[in-house]
Amino acid sequence: MLPDTMGLTFLAFCLPFLGALVAPALTRILGHNAAWPLALVPAAIFLHFLGFNAEVARGEIVTGGYAWVPSYNVSFSWLIDGLSLAFLLLISGIGTLIVLYAGGYLKGHPHQGRFFSFILMFMGAMLGLVASDSFLMLFVFWELTSITSFLLIGFDHAREAARRAALQALVVTGGGGLFLLAGLLLLWNVTDVTQLSLLMSFGAEVRASPFYLPLLFLILGGAFTKSAQFPFHFWLPNAMEAPTPVSAYLHSATMVKAGVYLLMRLNPVMGDTPAWETILPAFGGLTLIVGAVLAIRQSDLKLMLAYTTVASLGLLVMLTGFGSQHAVAAAALYLVAHSLFKGALFMVAGLIDHETGTRDITRLGGLRRAMPVTFLAALLASLSMAGLPPFFGFLAKEEIYAALAGGSLRAVAFTAAAVVGNGLMFAVAFAVALKPFLGAPVKTPKHAHEGPALLWIGPVLLAVKGLVIGLFSAAAHALLTSPLASAIAGKPQTVTISAVPHLGLALALSVVTIVFGIAVFLFIDKARAAANRLVEDIGWGPDRGFDQVMTGLVRAAAAITRLVQPGRMEIYMTATFAVIALALLVPPAVYGEWPRLPVWPADMPFHELAVMALAVLGIGAVLTARNRLTAIVALGIQGFCVALLFLLFGAPDLAFTQFMIETLSVVILALVMTRLKLTPRDHRPLREKIPDAVIAIACGLGFSLYLLKVTQGRFDTALTDFFNLYSKTIAHGANVVNVIIVDFRGTDTLGEIAVVMVTGLAILSIIRIRKGRA
């Protein structure tokens, strides 16, 4: 290995984002031919990771990375084993073909550069996701794939259906990402490690942890939403609103497999428990059947493929959770096989749509002469999807049946699910690959002819690869599937299955599947009608449920806003003061910290009490005044009484300021209030007066008790002593209060002056506005 492999690997992870940066400019210069140079990015990444193949095939695990936030033990680190490498090669390999395909598919589109940029960003996120070693990186890239998927699904943002599908995908997968985050945090708590590579040795601790079940639900919440498991499957078919390169890449070959990846990655840690081996196969099997039935129902090529993708993902989840050695090998085989044939078929569907103007299967036929290359790719891919020898799909299917078949009720149930699901998918495969090409030519919206090379290179290469792997299975197993299966199982595994059929139960089940599939294919119109009736009878589905949830969310938000922000000031005020009263009264009640019963001071001279009594009278007059002048004057009374109190208790500066301010307030109030035709009389009816009075008295009582408690405590004179000691010796002023104001706390006073100035300006402008308008 070269010494700078680590740097190159880091570069490989950054390269797609750099490519995304230059893609728009490049497309402006080169037009759709920018696809050629841009495809070099994933191709280079593919070649770089291919270099790890020998090491990984030997069973080694390549790790590397850089410290990111060392103080929090966060690193940008990667882990490349059989599982990661298989994904890395699929993502970069298929990505290369997709970039080329997109060059032809969106030729002349005004935002093609933006599209390249999005798809490269997605590629970067996906590569990071499957290679991440640290939990944080895994989560960041996980959410990044959701966001880039949102951008790609909503690429055609002028259509409402595209916007809805994009939002739906984001809400479902992004929301699932939050489950994943919580799950990863819990894993961190349970094991005290933040890296997947270290986590592998904590399997027993995790499984024995009391938090195992919550942990499982959180992780499954992330994986099932991303991988479109029932009942979260609905976003995936809707995501077909995206341009076809996106459907082929994100929604069949790569992103939707992220959930499966997560489950496979955690299988050695969290698998092998009754919960794992019940929940995963159950949901996977259900998704398989639901997806296959819904696929039969469709007549749109892309939607048929989308629902079979849902079914395939269900199959993968089922196999991952099934818990036998063969099941792991089958999952590994099917994972790769599915990416190849489904990517190819999606591109074929897009190609047909692009060249004929429709992808409705009932309006297509006889294209074999017009589009021979496309037909070849479709045929090869669908043979693999149908699981016929010697294609890769056949290996996967044989291994699946070998894994599932058994005598127990559980084995029989899941075998039956697999046979039904595979049979239906078989029918869909041939419907997609044969119906548009065979039979008499049908007039299509556009005159059908073969697409340009950019469009058919991808599907042909992927389809041929499915055949090649099937033929040279030994080499493929050694290089790809055996390390992949080993990584999923967490211990060395060897995949041996070859394309030569062996007599046995698995082959018998394959034959049953094929017969069932052919039967469905022959009567596919009737099957479609039957499936349609079934779905219509059920009526409500999670897709409609999503709309209801979103509408409900908006309504609930509006209702809550109206409740807490009704636009009525008295409600805000009441809430504020009620909370203040509670904050003052509840803590002493809870902690028993009431003040001692006070003693009335014996040495209060008459004049002090008289001033206080006058203040009380002033307050009473403000509360009960019948006309505004009385209220203003009464307000003056209490203000002057406060000033007098300051004077009597050693604060002449305060008294002086208070006198000035009170005089000013009364004068200004009198000037303004006489212009308003208002009475300050209380208009409150009694039923409002009583609660208001209760809150007011509670507040007053609270402040009194608090003050009493404070004054009964010890008084810390440190600050007072400081000011007394230094105001003459340091600040050279005899009036300590004034020295504090202008010297010790001079900045504070500056702030105060600024407040007064700003207020003055605000008042001035408020008054001026009117003149401007008049």
Place this chain on the structure above:
Amino acid sequence: MEVPFVLLIGLFFSAAVYLMLSKFLVRVLLGVVLLGNAVNLLIFTNGRILREVPPIIPAGHDVPKALTANPLPQALILTAIVISFSFFAFLLVLVYRAYQDLGTDNGNEMRLAEPENDPLPPTGY
């Protein structure tokens, strides 16, 4: 000596809160003035009360001769008085202008920014 102050301050707070709970802004304004005085007296009493000896250092001395009133709360209150006056003046002008434009000083009738029957936000995509 603090006890009469404690009672008086409680009364100030009660009256201020009661006035501020009104929906009529002029009464809220009166409440704000009372609240300012209540808070100032609260700070004053918190710093303990001493009669008739202002914190002034006599000529020829470096420190106060005898025990004087606590200067720190006084300095804080001095700032507070000015700030609460600014606040009062601003509020008064706001109420005055609101009355001129809207013809009311009832806070509940001022629904220009938050209309009574705000339509639901759009629920489409």
